[in-house]
Amino acid sequence: MADIRNDFVGIKSPNPFWLASAPPTDKAYNVERAFKAGWGGVVWKTLGEEGPPIVNVNGPRYGAIWGADRRLLGLNNIELITDRDLQTNLREIKQIKRDWPDRAVVVSIMVPCEEAAWKAILPVVEETGADGIELNFGCPHGMSERGMGSAVGQVPEYIEMVARWCKQNTRMPVIVKLTPNITDIRYPARAAKKGGADAVSLINTVSSITSVDLDSFSPEPSIDGKGSHGGYCGPAVKPIALNMVAEIARDPETAGLPISGIGGVTTWRDAAEFMALGAGNVQVCTAAMTYGFKIVQEMIEGLKNWMDEKGHARLDDIVGRATPNVTDWQYLNLNYVTKARINQDLCIKCGRCHIACEDTSHQAITSTVNGVRHFEVIEAECVGCNLCVNVCPVEDCIDMVALAAGTLDQRTGRKVEPTYANWTTHPNNPMAPKVAAE
Amino acid sequence: MAEGQFRDGIVAGRLPSADYEQNFADLHPPLDRHEALVEADRCYFCYDAPCMQACPTQIDIPLFIRQIATGNPLGSAKTIFDQNILGGMCARVCPTETLCEEACVREAAEGKPVQIGRLQRYATDVAMEQGRQFYQRAAPTGKKIAIVGAGPAGLACAHGLAVHGHDVTIYEARPKPGGLNEYGIAAYKTPGGFAQAEVDYVTAIGGIDIEYGKALGRDIHLAELIANFDAVFLGMGLAGVNALRAEGEDAEGVENAVEFIATLRQASDLSSLPVGRRVVVIGGGMTAVDAAVQSKLLGAEEVTICYRRGPEHMNASEYEQDLAAANGVAIRHWLQPKRVVSEGGKVVAIELEYTALDGDRLKGTGEILRLPADQVFKAIGQSFEPSVLNGSGPSIALENGRIRIDAEGRTSLDKVWAGGDCVVDAREDLTVSAVAAGRDAAQSIHRSLTSNGRA
Ligand SMILES: Cc1cc2nc3c(=O)[nH]c(=O)nc-3n(C[C@H](O)[C@H](O)[C@H](O)COP(=O)(O)OP(=O)(O)OC[C@H]3O[C@@H](n4cnc5c(N)ncnc54)[C@H](O)[C@@H]3O)c2cc1C
Numbered sequence: 001m002a003d004i005r006n007d008f009v010g011i012k013s014p015n016p017f018w019l020a021s022a023p024p025t026d027k028a029y030n031v032e033r034a035f036k037a038g039w040g041g042v043v044w045k046t047l048g049e050e051g052p053p054i055v056n057v058n059g060p061r062y063g064a065i066w067g068a069d070r071r072l073l074g075l076n077n078i079e080l081i082t083d084r085d086l087q088t089n090l091r092e093i094k095q096i097k098r099d100w101p102d103r104a105v106v107v108s109i110m111v112p113c114e115e116a117a118w119k120a121i122l123p124v125v126e127e128t129g130a131d132g133i134e135l136n137f138g139c140p141h142g143m144s145e146r147g148m149g150s151a152v153g154q155v156p157e158y159i160e161m162v163a164r165w166c167k168q169n170t171r172m173p174v175i176v177k178l179t180p181n182i183t184d185i186r187y188p189a190r191a192a193k194k195g196g197a198d199a200v201s202l203i204n205t206v207s208s209i210t211s212v213d214l215d216s217f218s219p220e221p222s223i224d225g226k227g228s229h230g231g232y233c234g235p236a237v238k239p240i241a242l243n244m245v246a247e248i249a250r251d252p253e254t255a256g257l258p259i260s261g262i263g264g265v266t267t268w269r270d271a272a273e274f275m276a277l278g279a280g281n282v283q284v285c286t287a288a289m290t291y292g293f294k295i296v297q298e299m300i301e302g303l304k305n306w307m308d309e310k311g312h313a314r315l316d317d318i319v320g321r322a323t324p325n326v327t328d329w330q331y332l333n334l335n336y337v338t339k340a341r342i343n344q345d346l347c348i349k350c351g352r353c354h355i356a357c358e359d360t361s362h363q364a365i366t367s368t369v370n371g372v373r374h375f376e377v378i379e380a381e382c383v384g385c386n387l388c389v390n391v392c393p394v395e396d397c398i399d400m401v402a403l404a405a406g407t408l409d410q411r412t413g414r415k416v417e418p419t420y421a422n423w424t425t426h427p428n429n430p431m432a433p434k435v436a437a438e
Numbered sequence: 439m440a441e442g443q444f445r446d447g448i449v450a451g452r453l454p455s456a457d458y459e460q461n462f463a464d465l466h467p468p469l470d471r472h473e474a475l476v477e478a479d480r481c482y483f484c485y486d487a488p489c490m491q492a493c494p495t496q497i498d499i500p501l502f503i504r505q506i507a508t509g510n511p512l513g514s515a516k517t518i519f520d521q522n523i524l525g526g527m528c529a530r531v532c533p534t535e536t537l538c539e540e541a542c543v544r545e546a547a548e549g550k551p552v553q554i555g556r557l558q559r560y561a562t563d564v565a566m567e568q569g570r571q572f573y574q575r576a577a578p579t580g581k582k583i584a585i586v587g588a589g590p591a592g593l594a595c596a597h598g599l600a601v602h603g604h605d606v607t608i609y610e611a612r613p614k615p616g617g618l619n620e621y622g623i624a625a626y627k628t629p630g631g632f633a634q635a636e637v638d639y640v641t642a643i644g645g646i647d648i649e650y651g652k653a654l655g656r657d658i659h660l661a662e663l664i665a666n667f668d669a670v671f672l673g674m675g676l677a678g679v680n681a682l683r684a685e686g687e688d689a690e691g692v693e694n695a696v697e698f699i700a701t702l703r704q705a706s707d708l709s710s711l712p713v714g715r716r717v718v719v720i721g722g723g724m725t726a727v728d729a730a731v732q733s734k735l736l737g738a739e740e741v742t743i744c745y746r747r748g749p750e751h752m753n754a755s756e757y758e759q760d761l762a763a764a765n766g767v768a769i770r771h772w773l774q775p776k777r778v779v780s781e782g783g784k785v786v787a788i789e790l791e792y793t794a795l796d797g798d799r800l801k802g803t804g805e806i807l808r809l810p811a812d813q814v815f816k817a818i819g820q821s822f823e824p825s826v827l828n829g830s831g832p833s834i835a836l837e838n839g840r841i842r843i844d845a846e847g848r849t850s851l852d853k854v855w856a857g858g859d860c861v862v863d864a865r866e867d868l869t870v871s872a873v874a875a876g877r878d879a880a881q882s883i884h885r886s887l888t889s890n891g892r893a
C-alpha cells in the first residue's frame with residue numbers, strides 16, 4: 001500500500017490533504033470534525049491583529065455558478081478574515097494542536113504592512129504550538145482596500161519585506177499565500193523566496209462577479225441592491241491554479257521552492273495533478289464547503305489506489321513528475337502531426353463534430369456520405385486541432401492519432417519527419433538562424 | 439353476491455370511488471422547472487437533428503430545448519407552435535418512442551432518449567397557462583373557407599388560414615370540438631379538460647367560427663360548401679368501424695372500442711361507467727391498448743387483448759404494449775375471433791381460432807380457444823365513411839376507401855382539400871400527422887387564393 005504521509009517544509013501530516021484557510025477552519029468545532037473525518041492538516045482561518053473584531057456583511061456573502069443539475073462549479077465570496085476575537089482563536093488553536101499532535105496546524109495571518117504589527121502577532125501565534133504560519137497576501141476583497149491581502153500580494157517588494165520580517169521574528173516555517181490577481185505569478189513567488197519564505201501556497205481566490213440579477217441589475221451576491229467583486233474558487237479555477245503552480249515549479253529562480261497547491265481541488269485526481277506539477281501537498285476549501293468533510297475519505301483512498309496501481313510508493317515519487325513536461329510553446333515539436341479519427345462503432349451521429357469544424361474551423365468532417373448521415377474526418381483538411389474531440393459527447397469516440405514518421409500528411413502533401421523540430425529553427429521564424437545546420 | 443371487481447356482468451362502480459381519480463391521473467406528470475432544466479441539459483443540440491427529421495411537424499427540437507435550458511420557455515413555446523399549433527396535445531399523446539425520441543442520439547447512445555415530449559409539454563404549458571398568444575391575424579382578406587371536422591387536422595388548417603386573414607367556418611358533427619383529442623385519446627394522456635382548453639387557445643386568434651351539430655351529408659352538403667365558400671377542407675376523420683366477421687357479434691356486450699372510449703372521455707363520474715368483469719379486446723393497435731387499459735383501470739378483473747398476429751406485427755408500439763402489461767392486461771397473440779357465445783342474448787364467452795403464417799398468408803389452424811367474457815371490444819380499425827360526400831354533385835375520388843389527395847392535400851375536386859385520418863397518404867394515423875396535414879393544406883389553400891401567397 002502506498003505511503004501518503006506528507007512532510008511539507010518539515011510540517012508532518014498523515015496525508016497531503018489540508019483544509020485551506022477559510023470558514024471550514026474558523027473554529028475548533030469545525031477543525032475537530034475535520035480531523036475526525038481524516039484531514040491531514042488545516043490552515044486556520046486568517047487571523048488579524050488584536051483589536052475590535054472584523055465585521056462581515058450581514059447579507060449573502062456567496063455567489064455561485066452551477067451546472068444544469070445545480071452542480072456547483074464555481075463559488076464566489078466577499079467574506080473577510082476571521083471575525084472572531086483573536087484570543088479565542090489562539091486558545092482554540094492551542095487546544096487543537098494539543099489534542100491532535102499528528103495533524104498539521106498552520107495559522108494564516110494578515111496584519112497591516114508594518115513590522116511592529118507582525119512582531120506583535122508572531123509570538124502569540126508561536127505560543128499556541130502551531131506548526132507554521134501562512135501569510136495571507138491573497139484576499140482580493142475588503143482587506144485589500146485596507147492595504148492588506150492582495151494589496152500586498154500584488155507588490156513583490158512588499159511580499160519580500162514582510163516575508164523577511166516574519167523569518168526574522170519566528171522559528172516557525174513561513175508559507176506565503178499568493179494571489180492569482182496579477183499578470184505573472186513568478187514575480188511574487190520570486191519575491192517570497194528572496195524574503196526567505198520556506199514555501200508558497202497558491203492560489204487564493206480570483207477577483208470576480210458571479211452574475212447580474214437582470215431584474216434589479218445588481219451584481220451577485222447582492223447586498224441591498226449593490227454588489228462588490230468577490231473571490232472566485234472551486235472547480236472552475238483549477239486550470240488557472242494548475243498553470244500558476246507549474247510556472248513557479250519550472251521557473252529556474254524558484255525551482256525547488258516548496259508549493260502547497262490550492263484551487264478547485266475536489267477529488268484525489270485533482271490533488272494528484274497538482275502534485276505532479278510540483279505541489280508538495282494540496283489545500284481544499286470549496287469542495288469541503290460543498291460536500292462536507294467526508295470527501296477526504298475518497299481523496300485518501302483514491303490517491304492510494306492510483307499510486308498502488310502505478311507502482312508509486314511515496315508522494316516523492318509523484319511530486320513534480322509532470323513539471324519537466326511543461327515547456328514554452330516555441331519548444332513544442334512541430335513535426336508531431338495528428339489527425340482526428342472517429343470510431344464509427346461508438347459514434348451516435350449527433351453531428352456536433354461536423355458543425356463545430358464546419359462553422360468554426362477547418363471543414364474537415366463530413367455530414368453525409370453517399371446520401372447517408374455519416375461523420376468522417378477528411379484527412380486532407382484536418383489540422384489535428386482537437387476541437388471535435390472536445391465537443392464530442394461520447395468519451396473516446398474521437399481519437400487524435402499521431403501519424404508515424406514517413407507517412408504522408410495529406411493536408412500538407414509532405415511526409416512526416418522523424419526528427420524533432422520546433423519554432424526556434426522554423427524557416428518562417430524571422431528570428432531563426434538563417435542557414436539550417438546540416 | 440360478489441362485490442366490486444368480482445361481480446359478473448357489465449356493471450358500474452367496481453372500485454372504491456377514490457381509486458378512479460388515481461387510476462386516471464396524468465400518465466406522465468408534468469416536469470417542474472428544475473426537472474425541465476436538467477432534462478433540457480441532456481440535449482446535445484445535434485447538427486441537422488435526427489429528432490427534428492422524425493417529427494411529422496418538423497419542430498426545431500434542439501432549438502426549443504435550448505430555449506428551455508436558457509430560461510426562455512415562452513420563446514421555446516413559440517418555436518414549437520411555429521410548426522405545430524397543437525404542440526400541447528402532441529406533447530401528451532405522440533408515441534414519441536416511435537417518433538422524435540426514437541431518433542434521439544441518446545437513444546442510440548444509452549437507450550435513454552431526451553424526454554422531448556415532456557419538455558415540449560413543459561414549454562407549451564407555460565405559454566398556455568399565461569394565455570400567451572404568439573400570432574396576430576393579418577388584415578382580413580374577405581376569403582371564406584369551410585372546414586369539415588374540428589379535429590386536429592381541421593383545427594390546424596383553421597389556425598393557419600386565420601393567421602393569413604381568411605375567415606374560417608368549421609362544421610362539426612359533434613357537440614364539442616377537438617375530434618379524437620376530445621373523444622378518443624386515452625383519458626390518462628390528457629386529463630383536466632386539456633382538449634377543450636387547447637381548442638380555446640388555438641381559436642383565440644379570431645376569425646374561426648365553429649358550428650356544432652352540423653354534419654356533412656346530413657345538415658350540410660359538399661356542393662353547397664363548394665358553392666358558398668372560396669375553398670373547402672375536409673378533416674372528418676374515420677367514422678366507420680370494421681366488423682369482426684365473427685358469428686354472433688351482435689350479442690349484447692359486444693361493443694365498439696372507440697365508442698366505449700368516447701363515452702368514458704365524456705363521463706363526468708367514472709364510477710358510474712359500467713365495465714365487464716372479464717373483458718376481451720380484439721385488435722392490436724393503439725385503440726385496443728387504450729380500451730383494454732382503461733377497462734382495467736375501471737375495475738375489470740381480467741382483461742385480455744387478442745391479436746391475430748405476433749407482437750412484432752402489432753400497431754401498438756412496444757411502449758404501449760408494456761404499458762398494457764404494466765396495468766395487468768394480458769396480450770395474447772395468434773388468435774382470431776370465430777364465434778361470440780351468448781346466453782339470453784348476452785355475451786358469456788368468445789371462441790377464437792389459433793392462427794399461423796403460411797408463407798405470407800395468415801390462416802386458422804383449426805384449434806379453438808374459448809375465453810369467458812362478459813364484454814368484448816372491437817378494436818380492429820376504423821374506416822372512412824364515404825357516404826357523407828355523396829348525393830350532391832360530383833364525387834371525390836377515393837383510394838383504398840379513403841380520400842385521395844396530392845402532395846399539397848388537394849382532392850380530385852377543384853377548391854376541395856382534405857387531410858388527417860380521412861385521406862390516404864404516407865402519414866400514419868396520428869394526432870401529429872393530422873396537424874401536419876391541416877397545416878400544410880392551409881398554406882396550399884392560401885397560395886391558391888392569393889396567387890402565390892399575395893393577397
Ligand atoms: C382510441 C384512439 C386512441 C388514439 N390515441 C392516439 C394517441 O395516443 N396518439 C396519437 O398520436 N394518435 C392517437 N390516435 C389517432 C388520432 O386520434 C387520430 O389520428 C387523429 O385524431 C386524426 O385527426 P383528424 O382531425 O383527422 O380526425 P378526428 O380526430 O377523428 O376528427 C374528425 C372530426 O370530424 C368530425 N366529423 C366526422 N364526420 C363528420 C361529418 N360528417 N360532418 C362534420 N363533422 C364530422 C368528428 O366529430 C371529429 O370532430 C388515436 C385514435 C383512437 C381512435
Ligand SMILES: Cc1cc2nc3c(=O)[nH]c(=O)nc-3n(C[C@H](O)[C@H](O)[C@H](O)COP(=O)(O)O)c2cc1C
Nearest residue numbers: 020021022046077136204233234263264284285286
Ligand atoms: C468563504 C471563503 C473564505 C475564505 N477566506 C480566506 C481567508 O480568510 N484566508 C485565506 O487565505 N484564504 C481564504 N479563502 C481562500 C481559500 O483558502 C482558497 O485559497 C480558495 O478558496 C481556493 O481553493 P478552493 O478552490 O479549494 O476553494 C476563502 C475562501 C472562501 C470560499
Ligand code: SF4
Nearest residue numbers: 493528532537538555
Ligand atoms: S410533435 Fe410529437 S413527434 Fe413532434 S417533437 Fe413533439 S412530441 Fe415529438
